[in-house]
Amino acid sequence: MSLSGETIRKIREAIKSAFPNRDELVMMLRMELDIPESEVPDGSNYNLVVFNLIDQLDRQNRIPELIKGALNERPGNPDVQKVAQEINAIYSNLSDKPLLKSFEFDVVTVNAQGWKISRKRCRAQYFTEDLGNGVTLEMVAIPGGTFMMGAPKNEKDSFDYERPQHEVTVQPFFMGRYPVTQAQWRAVAALPQVNKELKPNPSYFKGDDRPVEQISWYDALEFCARLNFTINVTTQRDYRLPSEAEWEYACRAGTTTPFYFGETITTDLANYRGNSTYGNAPQGEYREETTTVGRFPPNAFGLYDLHGNVWEWCADTWHKNYEGAPKDGSAWINDNDNPILRGGSWGNLPVLCRSAFRFYDSWAERDSHDDLIGFRVVCAFGRT
Template structure:
């Protein structure tokens, strides 16, 4: 199909499909919701019309010194939301990675183990956490399962990530967006999130051995390795203010915790190897979050770090991003 042909261009023209130096497969199709007769309020994007974008990534050593800068390119499609607001969805190639942290990683814990290989199918992930401008538009779309506050965030700003949204709220956002576009938007699985964050790296952070306050928004008054102490901003920052990873994804470390679709498990024993949502047989008292926030020390921002909250919880450091596949 034309969409497949466009997606295949990624492997020929863009850096973002290189994970650990290996060319990875591209999606053959994009899953959409099944109803095609519904009169939708938002126009579905043309998924055959992927566009390129260029960006710069950095690598740092354990002292936080930049040792490498690199120009990369990725592809994305744009979902129009109205009133000049868009949602950019970045193409994430499929591949296999080691999920979790090794026993010798600073600050790691047993809930991040055992490390295990996971194979991920291609998908799309939002370039940034969902912003307040994006949230407000979707919050007034027809209700699916629950009502949504139009302006729930503590820190106000169109380009700031939405926060004070629960796991249930985040899923309602996805359901409304899916219903009104025909694209199956949802929360990422925990495995999808870590895969997209790592981009083939085995270091604690996607930019290397440590983290600094020039690279992310977190509590930099606490150090992780041998870097100098930095600033503690005490609030969220506009999405995209800090360097992305080599897939072109921003704010995966710090700013707001990001809800995942999975319920909490105490470790990775018997975890699925296909990147799917890991369901359990209890009543899912706690759901997973990833990435750390403006209010967390560097340890909480590591690629492998896992956190949990009750799905009804709302806080000024809880947000989310979306995927489709």
Template sequence: MLVPGGEFWMGAAEDEPDSQDSERPRHLVQMSRFLMGRYPVTQAQWKAVTGLEKEEIDLNPDPSRFKGDHRPVEQVSWFEAVEFCQRLSAQTSREYGLPSEAEWEYACRAGAETPYHFGEKITTEIVNYYDNDSKREYRGETTPVNYFGVANALGLCDMHGNVDEWCQDHWHENYKEAPTHGIAWLTSNQNTIRILRGGSWYTEPRACRSAARYNSSPDNRSYNFGFRVVCRAPGTLP
């Protein structure tokens, strides 16, 4: 899906419920346009790309705990997600990669400044996440992409819940001195911990907010870790 250029306020306001200091200071970011996968990468897509020629590391064609061609792939490390993007780039001659943290939040919000792109509150009727309210359904596993048929204003689905999504950036404790042009915030140490966004079937509502951010070692795999890809938009697109 085409994500047009623009600007947005990245991070959480001081009064946003369940927000963390790591999500501040809220800051204005200028964004260039890009393309983003409508859904997290599915297991069928993963299997197809793992059959392509290796770039740097081997990939397990079937790593997921919760099986299903239309479910998001999980138990994929950051390094493996990058290898997937490298193989896809080599096959298509287009520049695929993981989104920067700013690209992810900008795309997730789709112009909204509320905690979720659809409003202030979350419900298990439209998002797959953990809720300790016994009156609400807890699925305990991933669901097929677009299971709820809910997209944001850009047509992107599953931006909240289902699987946490890897981003390019290295982890920083807060947004002091963060880039303001949408690029990934990187340091010289390529093995430093990386960013995860969006929350998952395993996490509570606060972790599914548009501004919520978490981290993990880039070699870590978990049954709630997945990813989606971005592609730099060619200049001929409107």
């Protein structure tokens, strides 16, 4: 795309501020853009070197890559930060959708005894975000629609704060195929800081493909901010936490039963406190730890691990019931310090893993860290 002369001028000044000589500039270009020194303009006039380089990269549509590379190498430079925000805003207005790929999977349904009564083949679409060093983030397309949010009064062991059931219309969005893994967390934690530091290995239960845990609500927001501030320069995605309505809509995937598997769950289907039961299901294994993501069957949207494994942060704050709740799927926020958690975890009773169950507690404030808590991200760019 064509950038204005004023924007190009700001880019030149930012590059000269961050890399005051050709040697430093050459090193950044080689490390971040894989450009050999032979392809970098030469000469004794450094202003002209930068002028010609920017002109060259602009014609190649590589300005976002340049700014991303400069930000990676000089994250504290205010001129680079400002121009990165401007470039991000410009490219965020593009309407190109991400390239979607398809995958197939089996969805199982169980009865109240936990016996599998059906299996069907489903298909979903997704795109892949490259986080670097071979680590990717898979974002599944969630179609828009209308659903009944909350639990009906006759749902076993349901609570009044899951009511009144109300109709909500949700716009299309993308959601992480899995909870954010420890490998994905490390990749993003290595990106330039936006608002707060992130520990690269915070989890109690270690494993690249296990969900990251001991993540506060603020940590999850910083993860999204780093994605948007750095990777977003070239991909124009807007990553964030899901609203509570988006989370439940995505979890249910068209079902109205307590779980997306049906009337109950078993430890063949999810990771929870398996020595306890829901309905007439049998007791199972209590693993007492997280499990690798994707180990259990997905729902009809192609999402995994929404029941159990780790609690997932939402953008909303706690309300004692759904009286006055938004009907458009947006986050419902007040001035309390208790964001919503959804989905249950490896350490919780199955009743707390239901699609409608919503949770907060005094220990689950915005800055809480616990090995029961993780998160997944959503993205509203390139809606299907």
